[in-house]
Amino acid sequence: MAGKGTRRPRGAGTIILRGDGRYEARLTIGGQRRSFYGRSRREVEEALIAAKRKRAEEQITVDVGEERYEKVQAEAERRGVSVEDVILDALDALPSPLPVRRAALEAILAAEPMPVPEDPADLRRALDEAHERFFA
Numbered sequence: 466m467a468g469k470g471t472r473r474p475r476g477a478g479t480i481i482l483r484g485d486g487r488y489e490a491r492l493t494i495g496g497q498r499r500s501f502y503g504r505s506r507r508e509v510e511e512a513l514i515a516a517k518r519k520r521a522e523e524q525i526t527v528d529v530g531e532e533r534y535e536k537v538q539a540e541a542e543r544r545g546v547s548v549e550d551v552i553l554d555a556l557d558a559l560p561s562p563l564p565v566r567r568a569a570l571e572a573i574l575a576a577e578p579m580p581v582p583e584d585p586a587d588l589r590r591a592l593d594e595a596h597e598r599f600f601a
Contacts, residue, residue: 483502488504488505490510495520495549495553501516
């Protein structure tokens with residue numbers, strides 16, 4: 466328990482006794498401040514522990530290497546945000562599978578009819594050529 470004038474470690478959260486007699490625990494999770502209220506210090510400490518445990522389960526550690534980290538760090542400094550925010554923004558920008566698949570299906574269904582070779586081997590060659598042009 467932290468006494469008056471002592472600081473809790475970073476990421477440990479804050480516990481205060483409110484004027485209404487309830488305890489409040491605060492913790493920043495994913496850049497958002499969360500508050501937990503209870504009648505006793507022990508009650509909010511348990512809520513804080515549960516929230517930190519959940520946060521730890523959601524966190525991943527990836528060794529991106531020095532060069533990539535420096536790129537992300539430079540972008541964070543340019544934007545004036547944290548490295549975590551840059552990474553989360555990049556993940557959020559990834560297309561979700563369902564909309565991508567839906568858009569592909571709609572494009573196929575909206576396409577003009579085209580001649581299809583009779584021989585499956587000719588069709589395979591045509592598809593391979595199209596694949597090479599698209600992904601080259």
